[in-house]
Amino acid sequence: MTEKKKILIRIGSLRHGGAEKVLINFLKNLPEDKYEIDLLINLYTGMYIKEVPSWVNLYYLVKGEMITTNKPHEIPVKAFRVLYQKMFLWFPSLLYTFVLKNKKYDVEIAAIHGMYKELLSSPQKDSKKIIWIQNDIFNLKEYTPDIIRQMFNFDRILVISNKLKEEMQKLAKNEKEKQAVVKIFNPIDKEDTLKKANVPVDDFPFSNDLPTFITIGTVYPQKGYDRLLDVHKKLIDEGLKHQIIIIGDGFDLENIQSKLNDLKLQETVKMLGFRSNPYPYLKKSDFYVMSSRHEGFPTIIAEALILNKPVVSTDVSGIKDLLQDGKLGLITPNSEDGIYEGMKKFLTDKELPLQYEKEIANTDLPFVLQKSVAKLQEIIDEL
CATH class of the missing domain: 3.40.50.2000 (Glycogen Phosphorylase B;)
Structure with missing residues (x-):
């Protein structure tokens, strides 16, 4: 019996959104006997929480609804959440000690591009790191070429279109970095x-x-x-x-x-x-x-x-x-x-x-669930 690969996956919340749905689709279809998965969400909220498979260990930083407005009584809550999450970014060992109970991971995955800092600050230097870019970050103002270059600190950069793959590879400095960029179709059930x-x-x-x-x-x-x-x-x-x-x-x-x-x-x-x-x-x-x-x-x-x-x-x-x-x-x-x-x-x-x-x-559609899940397993297994 080979030992299960231990995987940590991070995402902001499980509200209704494309990246969230994609993650849930993958989790539901990954083999339980091959992987031990911890899912850490910053904010415990969202319609997909109840769809997380029971064998996946769910951790969270704070509980409560998403705050999208600036009503006076919400500001302290918002400020607390920001600081609390920042604290774990500044002192990641606290997170790995107290929230994740000192577990050692083989692979750590940022399920959304916004989590790149959290993953790169992981105190577990030996784990393989994967980032999943679910959005056209080249169109987001806050993602300067310098920030996007940081993505090459990951072992694998998963992108969801050929266009993103081409753009990322243009920023690569060598063949190894080019090879790190892998296109994977988001799975549709x-x-x-x-x-x-x-x-x-x-x-x-x-x-x-x-x-x-x-x-x-x-x-x-x-x-x-x-x-x-x-x-x-x-x-x-x-x-x-x-x-x-x-x-x-x-x-x-x-x-x-x-x-x-x-x-x-x-x-x-x-x-x-x-x-x-x-x-x-x-x-x-x-x-x-x-x-x-x-x-x-x-x-x-x-x-x-x-x-x-x-x-x-x-x-x-x-x-x-x-x-x-x-x-x-x-x-x-x-x-x-x-x-x-x-x-x-x-x-x-x-x-x-x-x-x-x-x-x-008359077309055999490539984004059908089974094909995408097989591709993701292949990526995780070869690391």
């Missing part, structure tokens, strides 16, 4: 997606036969919903009838809602807020539209493909891999005009979406 999509919904917002676009994601400026509304208005004014469903919440919700009202689009655009199961709405819609300014690996596009939906998307990180350079969906320039031209094509050329549906149906 196909069966689970299909099962959830079949749940009946009684609040689908449209009852007519007009072409329906759907888009799903946190309402942040990066998602480009402002551009989407402008494009929608333009197409409607040109007589190209269609409707849009937006599912998600976020700090930009009120701005987008008031823009929608200003443009008088209440009849043709419906914002449904957050839905823990958006798939039945996706299944009932005709097309998926992604208007994002930037993305890491848009998991939702993979799920749209599993449900055989024609996709029109801006050219963001990960999209060329997912849509196989345009074979499985329409990739437009990352601009308002690009979104406009793409949606217009779907509305005027009825053959195009059908062609995509056929291509999707």
Whole structure:
């Protein structure tokens, strides 16, 4: 009996987010007899907590809900949390002694790019370190080339698209650093997606036969919903009838809602807020539209493909891999005009979406769960 590999995985919380979901998907499918896994989260909160497999040891720094506002009574709590977490960053041996009970690890994994400092400050110098870059960090202001260079202190840098792999390898100083960058597809649980999509919904917002676009994601400026509304208005004014469903919440919700009202689009655009199961709405819609300014690996596009939906998307990180350079969906320039031209094509050329549906149906999708999990095991095992 070979001894199990001892692995520490760190992430901020288990709230609804792409990286969190990916981590849970992996944990649920890793073999319990091969690994002993400790999962350390900074903030014990989120919808995925209950999905952590029972054999994974769950540790946390603080408990409570995420604080996203600055109400006076919340400021002390926020300040305490920041200091408490900083303390473990400054004195990591306290963390490993008191929270993690002096356990020795073979492999330590930062499941999200924001955890790079925490992992690099680990007092366990012999453990192999892996960082998982789930976002296009080259588009995040706080990630300067100097900060990104620090990622090469990890033994493996997992990236989720070819574009990220190329960008990282450009910063590599030698062959060894180049080899450290590995592309791995985020896993999508196909069966689970299909099962959830079949749940009946009684609040689908449209009852007519007009072409329906759907888009799903946190309402942040990066998602480009402002551009989407402008494009929608333009197409409607040109007589190209269609409707849009937006599912998600976020700090930009009120701005987008008031823009929608200003443009008088209440009849043709419906914002449904957050839905823990958006798939039945996706299944009932005709097309998926992604208007994002930037993305890491848009998991939702993979799920749209599993449900055989024609996709029109801006050219963001990960999209060329997912849509196989345009074979499985329409990739437009990352601009308002690009979104406009793409949606217009779907509305005027009825053959195009059908062609995509056929291509999707005949393609063996590479991001299906089993393939991704096998790849991750291979990476862990060779270290």
